[in-house]
Amino acid sequence: MHPSHLSQVAAIASVTVTAVADVPVLSWVGDRVHAAFAGAVPIPVTLVQARPLTDPDGMIAIIDARKRCVGEVASLAELSVESRAVAQLELQRRYCIAVILRVESTLVDFGSRYWQVVTDRGPRRFLVRDPQRAVLRLPPDRIMLRDVQGNRFLIPSLAALDAASRLAAVPAL
Amino acid sequence: MPFTTILPPPDEGVLQSLTRREPVLLRVSADLDFDQRFNRVHVALTASRVLVVADGRILQCHALAGLTTARADELYGSGRLVVIGPAGERTLCYFTRNLVPEFTAAARAITELILGRTPSLPEMSESCSCERCQAPLAERGANCPLCVPRGRIFLRILGLMRPHRRQVVLLMLGTFVGVAMQMLPPLAYREITDHVIGQKHLQELPLWIGLILGAFVVSSACRLLSQGIAIRISGRVVTDLQSRLHEHLSRLRLSYHNRREAGEMVGRVMNDTGELQGFLTNGIPYLLVNAVMLLAIAVILVALDPLLALMAFLPVPVLMLGGAWFWKRLIPMFHNRDSRRGRIYSLLGESLRGIKVVKSLNQEGRRALEFSAANEQALAAHALTERTNFVFFEVLALVMQFGTILVWFVGARGVVTSLGRHPSLGDLMAFAGYMAMFYGPLQWFAAVLNWMTGAFAGAQRIFQVLDQATEEVPIAMVASVAAAAPATPGAEPQPIRGEVTFRNVCFSYERGKEVLRDINLSVPAGTMLGLVGRSGSGKSTIIGLLCRFHEPDHGEILIDGVALSSLPLDGYRSAIGIVMQDPFLFRGSIIDNIRYGRPGADFSAVVAAAKAAHCHDVILQKEDGYDTVVGEGGVELSGGEKQRLSIARAIVSDPRILILDEATSAVDSETEQAIQESIGRLVQGRTTIAIAHRLATLRNAHRLAVIEDGRVVEQGTHDELMAKEHGHFATMVRLQGELNRLTAEQIVEIACTPAI
Numbered sequence: 026m027h028p029s030h031l032s033q034v035a036a037i038a039s040v041t042v043t044a045v046a047d048v049p050v051l052s053w054v055g056d057r058v059h060a061a062f063a064g065a066v067p068i069p070v071t072l073v074q075a076r077p078l079t080d081p082d083g084m085i086a087i088i089d090a091r092k093r094c095v096g097e098v099a100s101l102a103e104l105s106v107e108s109r110a111v112a113q114l115e116l117q118r119r120y121c122i123a124v125i126l127r128v129e130s131t132l133v134d135f136g137s138r139y140w141q142v143v144t145d146r147g148p149r150r151f152l153v154r155d156p157q158r159a160v161l162r163l164p165p166d167r168i169m170l171r172d173v174q175g176n177r178f179l180i181p182s183l184a185a186l187d188a189a190s191r192l193a194a195v196p197a198l
Numbered sequence: 199m200p201f202t203t204i205l206p207p208p209d210e211g212v213l214q215s216l217t218r219r220e221p222v223l224l225r226v227s228a229d230l231d232f233d234q235r236f237n238r239v240h241v242a243l244t245a246s247r248v249l250v251v252a253d254g255r256i257l258q259c260h261a262l263a264g265l266t267t268a269r270a271d272e273l274y275g276s277g278r279l280v281v282i283g284p285a286g287e288r289t290l291c292y293f294t295r296n297l298v299p300e301f302t303a304a305a306r307a308i309t310e311l312i313l314g315r316t317p318s319l320p321e322m323s324e325s326c327s328c329e330r331c332q333a334p335l336a337e338r339g340a341n342c343p344l345c346v347p348r349g350r351i352f353l354r355i356l357g358l359m360r361p362h363r364r365q366v367v368l369l370m371l372g373t374f375v376g377v378a379m380q381m382l383p384p385l386a387y388r389e390i391t392d393h394v395i396g397q398k399h400l401q402e403l404p405l406w407i408g409l410i411l412g413a414f415v416v417s418s419a420c421r422l423l424s425q426g427i428a429i430r431i432s433g434r435v436v437t438d439l440q441s442r443l444h445e446h447l448s449r450l451r452l453s454y455h456n457r458r459e460a461g462e463m464v465g466r467v468m469n470d471t472g473e474l475q476g477f478l479t480n481g482i483p484y485l486l487v488n489a490v491m492l493l494a495i496a497v498i499l500v501a502l503d504p505l506l507a508l509m510a511f512l513p514v515p516v517l518m519l520g521g522a523w524f525w526k527r528l529i530p531m532f533h534n535r536d537s538r539r540g541r542i543y544s545l546l547g548e549s550l551r552g553i554k555v556v557k558s559l560n561q562e563g564r565r566a567l568e569f570s571a572a573n574e575q576a577l578a579a580h581a582l583t584e585r586t587n588f589v590f591f592e593v594l595a596l597v598m599q600f601g602t603i604l605v606w607f608v609g610a611r612g613v614v615t616s617l618g619r620h621p622s623l624g625d626l627m628a629f630a631g632y633m634a635m636f637y638g639p640l641q642w643f644a645a646v647l648n649w650m651t652g653a654f655a656g657a658q659r660i661f662q663v664l665d666q667a668t669e670e671v672p673i674a675m676v677a678s679v680a681a682a683a684p685a686t687p688g689a690e691p692q693p694i695r696g697e698v699t700f701r702n703v704c705f706s707y708e709r710g711k712e713v714l715r716d717i718n719l720s721v722p723a724g725t726m727l728g729l730v731g732r733s734g735s736g737k738s739t740i741i742g743l744l745c746r747f748h749e750p751d752h753g754e755i756l757i758d759g760v761a762l763s764s765l766p767l768d769g770y771r772s773a774i775g776i777v778m779q780d781p782f783l784f785r786g787s788i789i790d791n792i793r794y795g796r797p798g799a800d801f802s803a804v805v806a807a808a809k810a811a812h813c814h815d816v817i818l819q820k821e822d823g824y825d826t827v828v829g830e831g832g833v834e835l836s837g838g839e840k841q842r843l844s845i846a847r848a849i850v851s852d853p854r855i856l857i858l859d860e861a862t863s864a865v866d867s868e869t870e871q872a873i874q875e876s877i878g879r880l881v882q883g884r885t886t887i888a889i890a891h892r893l894a895t896l897r898n899a900h901r902l903a904v905i906e907d908g909r910v911v912e913q914g915t916h917d918e919l920m921a922k923e924h925g926h927f928a929t930m931v932r933l934q935g936e937l938n939r940l941t942a943e944q945i946v947e948i949a950c951t952p953a954i
Contacts, residue, residue, distance in 0.1 A: 054285075054286040054287075055283075055285055055286025055287045055288050056280070056286070056287050056288050056289040057286055057287040069287075077274060117234075118234065118273070118278075118289075118292070119273045119274055120273070120274045120275065121230070121234050121273060121274060121275040121276035121292070121294070122274070122275055123236075123275075132344075133529065133530040133533055134343055134344060134655070137336065137343060139333055139334070139344070144236075146230075146234060146235045146236050147235050147236035147237070148236070149236060150327075150332065150333065150334055151334050152333070152334035152335070152336060154336055156537060157537065157540070157541060157544070172295075172334070173334065173335075173336050173337075174294070174295040174296045174298075174326060174334075175275065175295040176275050176276070176294050176295045176296070177274065177275035196527075196530035196531070196534070197530070
């Protein structure tokens with residue numbers, strides 16, 4: 026897009042979207058992240074990844090209690106060391122994705138796919154239905170599974186799984 | 199105790215020692231620890247404290263007196279229970295999404311105790327995993343498909359055929375006679391070989407040939423009869439079932455449909471019943487015929503020659519077990535192939551439906567590439583499935599040939615060494631004939647059993663729908679309401695005046711995810727209430743509750759002072775009229791669409807309604823006037839035309855309570871003005887609840903309520919709300935005015951900027 030058109034789009038967008046502020050200072054108040062912009066009083070905020078599937082290390086949006094985006098950083102690197110530590114811990118708590126280390130067994134039963142796996146958080150059994158929506162293939166070789174309850178499971182690399190796990194996983198994908 | 203779970207000994211010990219001092223009102227177990235590993239952490243609530251216990255230790259202890267509220271937050275793939283006090287928020291525990299309802303209820307109970315109210319301790323008896331096999335369930339409390347009670351389902355399927363029992367008896371008779379006839383020819387071959395040829399009794403030949411011919415003719419006739427009966431019964435059973443399903447689905451609560459896609463329901467009505475029909479038509483006769491035939495042949499083979507029978511039976515375990523093994527691997531391949539094929543259909547449909555967008559954004563090439571990639575994947579899945587299928591049948595054929603070769607090897611030696619006694623050449627010929635009949639069905643048995651499993655799963659899904667309670671008021675509830683109401687003998691039901699009251703109403707679509715909280719609204723009969731708020735704030739949910747598409751979780755809705763839940767649904771719904779943002783027209787004529795709510799309305803009433811809705815002239819401009827077919831496959835109508843037809847529909851229904859859900863959001867200003875005039879006539883004297891994003895359209899409302907995050911945050915007349923300078927409504931009006939002005943100015947500015 027041409028820069029002049031970009032600025033025009035931004036001009037229109039600024040009317041409907043709250044303008045985002047400078048790089049914030051993040052801190053804990055109790056167990057809640059607070060953000061202070063330009064030395065103002067810290068406000069309780071929620072941190073969300075703009076692209077949790079395809080670029081979890083990318084843009085982090087800062088959402089206030091009224092669910093408005095009040096700030097954003099292109100990556101954690103933009104934050105100070107202290108703020109980065111706060112953000113990292115909060116994101117780690119907020120994004121609960123169990124990484125599948127081994128697939129014990131799968132069972133495909135008429136549209137339902139039952140998985141029994143060992144993850145980095147412990148063993149787990151879960152059920153996936155509607156694979157077109159619940160099985161996301163992400164580049165280069167990652168697979169994100171969303172079970173019927175909304176829990177997330179990640180296979181970081183199908184090729185890197187052991188042979189038995191791969192053999193069990195493939196029919197259920 | 200509602201959330202009692204079996205706790206590990208150390209944790210139980212902690213709670214027991216606690217119980218001695220103060221009773222535990224509620225305890226609930228989380229399934230993630232603070233490192234978010236799958237571990238147990240327990241939250242216990244007493245009258246004065248909330249505690250977090252794990253590994254025999256109290257990790258946290260908060261005095262309720264020092265807290266203001268509790269909340270369950272949904273995170274990405276998990277959730278957390280939080281208590282809030284003057285020092286800020288403290289996370290009590292983390293849990294997976296499986297436990298969102300439990301912890302939302304726990305948060306509510308903690309908050310109620312903090313506020314000094316009696317906590318409501320809900321029952322959560324429905325688990326999200328099967329109690330028998332521990333497999334995860336698609337829905338709480340659903341039947342586990344892995345523990346399908348096949349016997350019961352089979353009996354229920356048979357029950358569907360009860361009205362056709364005479365035909366079923368005929369079908370079975372035909373099957374038995376047909377199988378018996380098929381058993382005759384090999385025996386006749388033996389007699390021809392040993393007697394007619396071996397002992398040159400040529401005069402017996404016509405008898406045996408006649409017998410063989412007769413057996414073939416009767417067997418064919420029996421097959422034709424059985425198949426004809428099976429087709430007739432299955433067709434009738436499935437047609438009745440589809441009609442029952444359609445009627446039942448239309449009577450189920452909207453909450454049931456909200457959790458499912460229309461496509462899934464269509465699949466259930468058509469695919470599951472289709473699968474059941476296929477099984478009834480072909481599967482049951484196949485199983486019946488072949489089970490009887492296998493048994494009969496096995497007995498005959500043993501009777502003919504036990505040693506040869508043993509040789510013939512040798513490949514049977516391999517055929518059966520190998521067949522099951524192969525099918526277990528083939529089924530996922532079939533699913534994968536179908537899923538890939540489904541993706542192609544979906545892409546094709548999307549390309550065609552979105553053709554304008556694709557063309558306008560010049561993305562034809564990208565769509566073609568996406569389609570090609572999906573097509574290639576489907577081809578690969580198809581090739582793999584077919585290849586495996588082919589290998590499967592070739593291997594089975596080889597195994598069968600092995601049995602045949604073995605029988606010929608042992609049998610031929612036996613015939614030669616027995617010198618015409620037993621086994622004779624005729625015995626061997628008969629044996630070979632029976633073997634061909636014996637092996638054939640065996641290779642398909644595993645497939646048919648799988649097919650049976652599929653049909654049973656489909657049948658179970660159908661029965662699950664039919665077993666769902668419809669939205670009619672349960673008899674028990676009617677009885678209790680009638681008993682509670684003061685008895686007035688001979689009293690006629692009073693016509694609805696239209697006074698609407700919401701009293702402390704809370705509601706969630708999914709258990710634990712509250713979308714409305716403590717809604718209190720009062721709309722006197724004949725007045726208009728405007729609901730305003732951001733998208734997703736809960737306005738349409740309030741409307742849904744008023745229409746009784748859903749039932750509140752807490753609180754009650756009163757109509758003319760009577761609980762809505764106690765009013766007969768049919769009578770109540772006929773007193774409601776809805777004009778929706780995107781009105782739905784059924785396939786049919788315009789006149790039938792306008793009088794959809796009152797099919798008996800005469801033409802003059804329809805015309806009067808159309809005139810009042812400003813659509814009479816528009817209709818007359820259509821070639822077929824009021825007979826113009828609209829809806830799917832009919833004449834395309836503009837958004838404004840559809841809207842006005844739906845207003846006419848509401849006018850014909852003459853509702854006491856009128857609901858306008860963004861009735862003018864999709865039309866241009868001129869049309870909006872015309873529609874507003876129509877609406878102005880429609881609302882007179884009726885209780886009206888209107889949702890509008892364009893706040894100016896609500897200026898005639900007697901009262902306005904601002905909804906935010908599922909709560910009423912402001913209520914009053916237009917003037918009262920505008921008088922609050924920093925009030926929600928006044929701010930929204932100001933912002934909307936600024937937005938309209940600024941956007942118009944900027945559009946002009948951009949249009950005037952020369953492109954660089």
